[in-house]
Amino acid sequence: MTMKPDDNQDEVRVWRTQSGHDIAYRQITGAGPTVLWLGGFKSDMTGTKAQVLADMAVRAGFGFVRFDYFGHGATGGDWNAARIGLWRQDVLEVVDNLTKGPLVVVGSSMGGWMTTLLIKDRPERIKGAGFIAPAPDFTHALMLPNLNPEERHALTVSGAFVMTGYDQGVTMSQAFFDEAKDHLVFGAPLTFDGPVRILHGMKDDVVPWSHGVKLAEHISSGDVRLTLIKDGDHRLSGPEDLKLLTAMVQELIDA
Template sequence: MSLPDYLHTPHGRRIAYHQSAGTGPGVVFLGGFNSDMGGTKATYLQDWAERTGRAYLRFDYSGHGDSSEKFEDGCIGHWAEDAACAISELTEGPQILVGSSMGGWISLLMTQRITARVAGLVTIAAAPDFTEDSMWDSFTDTQRAEVMEQGVTLLPSEYGDPYPITRRMIEDGRNQLVLRSPLPLPFPVRFLQGTDDADVDMSVALRLLDHATGPDMRLTLVKGADHRFSDPEELGLITAAIEEILTKIAP
């Protein structure tokens, strides 16, 4: 595996990335919460992009993977800043955003903040507003007290060490919500969701589909797929969604 390149942001953070040159519109992968750009979906898409000659970018948010900062010092707002900076500085022209889990939320924020750069959107188990609707709403009184009084609570994870959920993350998340106000998506959009996802319930995908507005929006439910969405058939659905969008936006 080659070493990453680095982008220094105006916010003083160092963002690690891998980029493949190719034709546009390019594809940008936005990863999940406490994940990194070395995951199965991110590297699969790079292989696909290199085979097809498509421009491609994957990167680590600050506090993730090879980027600078500590995870517990970050929040949705910081990671959205990282994404906007990476897309704006490292890519040219319109891009198709592919957002996985938290990356789905970040990609929706990008449609509002760098609207002119977004030509299409694919989400995989998108988790918009999860700090409020999934975390805070499900926290016990003890966990809420730890967040507010001690500044952090540790949330168990089946993927490894517990996640430190900070007061900053919860309070900042309330400034990034996308399901409480109009969410226009004026380009081709494909939402992918597994029915056996234990981390993002299928109801979230249905709520997102119902809430967002746009001329070309589809939700594909994959029976039996879990949150990883990384077996060969599921990975094929991701590239099929990208390719379908490309046929719709090609000049």
């Protein structure tokens, strides 16, 4: 089935949440399960992987939804107010109000954490789950243990440090880490019976591929497949990586 999108499909729209902030999103309508894209930390819905899936949705005729979390992209908002729980609620706002029926959820990096939380919150909605360099619990499993002495000192003394590696420094507060404790997933069973597919680069210097293995072991489903890309980095946005992504999504749709 090939769908020709209406002129107003995939334009940026806004959903007003119950808490009063707006979520910017893009949506393509189609048949079958809707694919929900959950992006990474400090990324936005216009990234390469999200756009490839949007193009795929137009060609193949399935529904596709992507959005920007609070403090990200077109949604905007005061970064200092951003929390894991707020992003978790953003996901639920989108799922509950902008989608219907079964979902194939695809989470990239931090979006993988959001996917595991959605599995907990709306298990009946999820047909299949795809992960790209998944980073559940990254605050306590990956970020805090790897702070350099200067960052650790700043966090202890002033309650925040500035993380580099982005277009501009990102302020990370002790309040952010304290709140994140309420949303950790590796400390309790993660029950899910549907198909799970994980892509992880073995040259990922942000989220080690062992973290993807840990997630594969943690999910209860018997239908879990982990693909390790030996020369893959964290972004997994090269031509061959994108082919693996689209193949994974199609497999989850057809499962």
